[in-house]
Amino acid sequence: MPLLLNEEQTMLRDSARGFIGDKAPVSHFRQLRDSKDATGFSRDYWRAFSEMGFAGLLVPEAFGGSGLGAVEAGVVMEEIGRTLMPSPFFSTAVLGVSALNRGSDAQKAEYLTKIANGALLAALAIDEGAKHRPLQTAMKAARSGNGFKLNGAKAFVVDGHTADLLIVAARSAGAPGERDGLTLFLVDPKAKGIALERTAMVDSHNAARVTFENVEVTADSVLGDVDQGGALLDSVLNIGRGAVAAEMVGLSDEVFGRTVTYLKERKQFGKLIGEFQALQHRAAHLYTEIEVTRAAVLKALQLIDDGAPTAPAAIAVAKAKAGTTATLAVQEGVQMHGGMGMTDQFDIGFFMKRARVCQELLGDSNYHADQLARLKNY
Amino acid sequence: MSDLDQFRSETRAWLKANCPPEMRRPMSSDEDTFWGGRHAKYSSEPQRIWFERMRDKGWTVPHWPKEYGGGGLDGEQTKILRQEMAAISARLPLVSFGISMLGPALLKYGTDAQKQEHLPKIAAGLIRWCQGYSEPNAGSDLASLQTRAESDGDDYLITGQKIWTSYANYADWIFCLVRTDASGKKHDGISFILFDMASKGVSTKPILLISGKSPFCETFFDNVRVPKSHVLGTVDRGWDVAKYLLQHERAMISGMGERGAGRPLGQVAADSIGADEQGRLDDAMLRGQIANFEVDEAALACAAERAVDLAKAGQAHPAFSSAMKYYGTELNKRRHEILMSSGGIDALEWESQRSHEGARPRAWLRTKANSIEGGTSEVMLGIVAKRILDLPGA
Numbered sequence: 001m002p003l004l005l006n007e008e009q010t011m012l013r014d015s016a017r018g019f020i021g022d023k024a025p026v027s028h029f030r031q032l033r034d035s036k037d038a039t040g041f042s043r044d045y046w047r048a049f050s051e052m053g054f055a056g057l058l059v060p061e062a063f064g065g066s067g068l069g070a071v072e073a074g075v076v077m078e079e080i081g082r083t084l085m086p087s088p089f090f091s092t093a094v095l096g097v098s099a100l101n102r103g104s105d106a107q108k109a110e111y112l113t114k115i116a117n118g119a120l121l122a123a124l125a126i127d128e129g130a131k132h133r134p135l136q137t138a139m140k141a142a143r144s145g146n147g148f149k150l151n152g153a154k155a156f157v158v159d160g161h162t163a164d165l166l167i168v169a170a171r172s173a174g175a176p177g178e179r180d181g182l183t184l185f186l187v188d189p190k191a192k193g194i195a196l197e198r199t200a201m202v203d204s205h206n207a208a209r210v211t212f213e214n215v216e217v218t219a220d221s222v223l224g225d226v227d228q229g230g231a232l233l234d235s236v237l238n239i240g241r242g243a244v245a246a247e248m249v250g251l252s253d254e255v256f257g258r259t260v261t262y263l264k265e266r267k268q269f270g271k272l273i274g275e276f277q278a279l280q281h282r283a284a285h286l287y288t289e290i291e292v293t294r295a296a297v298l299k300a301l302q303l304i305d306d307g308a309p310t311a312p313a314a315i316a317v318a319k320a321k322a323g324t325t326a327t328l329a330v331q332e333g334v335q336m337h338g339g340m341g342m343t344d345q346f347d348i349g350f351f352m353k354r355a356r357v358c359q360e361l362l363g364d365s366n367y368h369a370d371q372l373a374r375l376k377n378y
Numbered sequence: 379m380s381d382l383d384q385f386r387s388e389t390r391a392w393l394k395a396n397c398p399p400e401m402r403r404p405m406s407s408d409e410d411t412f413w414g415g416r417h418a419k420y421s422s423e424p425q426r427i428w429f430e431r432m433r434d435k436g437w438t439v440p441h442w443p444k445e446y447g448g449g450g451l452d453g454e455q456t457k458i459l460r461q462e463m464a465a466i467s468a469r470l471p472l473v474s475f476g477i478s479m480l481g482p483a484l485l486k487y488g489t490d491a492q493k494q495e496h497l498p499k500i501a502a503g504l505i506r507w508c509q510g511y512s513e514p515n516a517g518s519d520l521a522s523l524q525t526r527a528e529s530d531g532d533d534y535l536i537t538g539q540k541i542w543t544s545y546a547n548y549a550d551w552i553f554c555l556v557r558t559d560a561s562g563k564k565h566d567g568i569s570f571i572l573f574d575m576a577s578k579g580v581s582t583k584p585i586l587l588i589s590g591k592s593p594f595c596e597t598f599f600d601n602v603r604v605p606k607s608h609v610l611g612t613v614d615r616g617w618d619v620a621k622y623l624l625q626h627e628r629a630m631i632s633g634m635g636e637r638g639a640g641r642p643l644g645q646v647a648a649d650s651i652g653a654d655e656q657g658r659l660d661d662a663m664l665r666g667q668i669a670n671f672e673v674d675e676a677a678l679a680c681a682a683e684r685a686v687d688l689a690k691a692g693q694a695h696p697a698f699s700s701a702m703k704y705y706g707t708e709l710n711k712r713r714h715e716i717l718m719s720s721g722g723i724d725a726l727e728w729e730s731q732r733s734h735e736g737a738r739p740r741a742w743l744r745t746k747a748n749s750i751e752g753g754t755s756e757v758m759l760g761i762v763a764k765r766i767l768d769l770p771g772a
Contacts, residue, residue: 002687002690002691003680003683003684003687004684004687004688004691004693260767260769263769264768264769264770271771272770272771274769274770274771275769275770275771277760280759280760280763280767280769281756281759281760281763283763283767283769284701284704284758284759284760284762284763284766284767285704285759287701287762287766287767288701288702288704288705288762291681291698291701292674292677292678292680292681292705293677294681294684295677295680295681295683295684296676296677296680296681298680298684299680299683299684313676314676316673317672317673317676317677317680318677320670320673321673321674321677365670365673366666368673369666369669369670369672369673370666370669372669372672372673372676373644373658373659373665373668373669373672376642376644376645376672377642377644377645377657378642378644378645378647378648378653378657378658378659378665378668
């Protein structure tokens with residue numbers, strides 16, 4: 001398969017770009033931030049997004065979705081990255097749907113149709129410590145009667161405070177660090193024993209801390225098989241990582257475009273600053289990094305859709321690379337905008353904050369470089 | 379089964395049956411490369427067998443037309459062949475500037491007679507070519523070259539000096555930039571001409587490098603007589619041909635960054651340094667460096683693949699090869715710094731049988747030229763800034 005978007009994917013991109021650029025430019029995000037909006041995104045736009053088929057992008061056609069794949073999810077994420085549009089697309093349409101696609105027929109029937117028509121929001125609760133370490137999951141799922149009793153705490157639950165459904169990783173056996181013994185649960189956030197705190201993050205996007213105190217769940221709420229959640233989680237996390245990497249490509253490209261435009265407009269010492277070789281070379285280097293990253297991310301998403309055994313290594317490469325490139329892009333963006341880049345009035349700083357969050361989301365560059373080294377046995 | 383699937387399985391079977399095991403190991407020194415030419419030497423019998431089998435299939439130049447000794451494969455088939463060769467770490471059967479640089483220019487600008495004359499010989503490895511571009515006072519500023527070609531009836535008389543001519547002392551023919559008109563702007567009045575290095579008046583002198591080797595030469599022309607019919611493209615418009623060829627040269631050099639398609643670098647390092655009790659390379663900082671390098675290397679391989687796909691789809695920016703050249707060469711230098719760290723004290727050995735006469739340190743030193751030859755990294759960044767980013771006054 002060529003490393004290019006095909007015709008349908010290009011049409012999808014154009015339609016996402018059209019909607020997002022028109023309805024939700026960066027000023028939309030700024031307005032939500034300034035008004036300290038209680039939801040953190042526009043429900044109207046999410047409804048429109050659903051009607052355009054984006055919410056159900058990964059939902060099988062049998063459940064009202066489009067049955068598309070990781071490449072298409074990446075296409076939309078890249079456009080979201082360009083305007084920082086807050087939306088539950090990542091939490092619900094990517095992570096939530098990818099997890100539920102591996103559920104029982106009953107679970108699919110109950111949740112997927114609602115997600116596809118925009119009526120249900122989901123959130124994945126995985127991280128516990130300061131860094132993304134899925135195998136270190138310590139949250140306990142103790143057998144209790146027919147079901148389980150959940151105890152523990154989760155952090156950095158993206159869109160947790162608006163979710164209608166929490167997908168929670170817990171340890172039903174084994175010890176933190178072990179691969180076996182993980183189980184995924186579908187939990188109603190209004191269940192007794194759950195305390196949820198919306199956490200205002202540096203990027204003004206939605207996240208939450210969730211604590212579970214003796215939360216009772218039934219056996220029906222298990223997603224996949226008991227103790228065997230590791231493999232399921234891997235596949236969900238990998239598609240999520242590819243999606244965040246695609247968001248970072250969009251973000252990097254947008255910052256870069258704004259920066260190059262600025263280099264062609266801003267005068268200092270009687271010259272356009274874009275005439276200075278010191279800046280030209282850094283801009284050209286950044287361009288190259290972004291193009292290399294774009295290829296690595298598309299490759300990884302294609303390999304996921306192919307079900308290739310090399311997909312995990314490709315995802316590690318994509319997320320690691322996208323993280324370092326986005327970091328470079330926002331740092332160069334702010335630096336080359338000079339003092340203006342430091343002002344809140346200018347949008348460029350928003351991208352820097354979002355890039356920092358995307359770095360940590362589902363594993364930073366170091367985590368994924370380490371994963372690659374492990375996969376290559378050294 | 380689709381046609382391409384069938385092609386893949388046939389190719390895989392053919393490579394399995396025909397690629398000798400000795401040709402499925404990473405190259406350890408220059409001698410592992412077969413360059414062809416009038417005085418071609420095989421370093422081993424398997425090298426000869428592998429070359430001849432591939433040549434007979436037209437797979438030294440798989441994507442060239444069959445009438446010129448190529449394999450007649452389309453873009454997708456060529457990609458599959460490369461993938462299947464990489465999968466078994468098969469070496470290139472023939473490395474030549476005729477294939478990677480001159481060939482594409484001949485295909486685009488050559489007359490029928492020129493194509494018939496030169497392309498089949500390149501494909502069959504009969505003639506080894508060198509490139510006469512750089513001059514002592516015209517390195518990165520290539521267009522300020524002075525070597526002049528004076529008209530003399532049906533011939534030119536060529537006089538001047540070239541420098542950094544890779545392997546000129548082994549080459550049979552040269553493709554050369556000469557000044558046919560000095561009256562106008564420096565990019566005008568340059569012609570692209572082909573001639574035999576055995577011509578009267580041609581001499582070469584190797585340049586010893588910090589690696590203790592001399593892949594490069596100084597090349598001198600003293601009234602060398604060359605028929606005018608040997609000009610490739612239009613007289614005085616050689617700059618167009620030169621630029622087109624440079625794109626291919628840069629694409630070739632950028633490929634250096636992905637040469638590691640053998641054992642992962644981390645395992646190479648573990649061979650000499652060892653692993654800790656958890657099986658991790660017993661040098662945490664180096665392990666991190668290697669892992670970061672391998673991320674970039676894998677990403678570059680994707681970009682190279684995408685560049686080919688973009689070109690096929692007619693969406694490639696003509697200056698993108700400069701970006702790839704810059705990235706690939708910087709990466710290759712990093713690879714060799716890591717290889718030196720990985721080898722530690724062993725990698726310092728310069729003259730010993732055990733070290734294949736210092737193959738590793740010599741290769742490390744050689745890579746320092748990567749970001750200079752074929753246009754420096756700074757020149758590449760300048761091209762990207764000007765032609766892709768359209769920055770002012772660049």
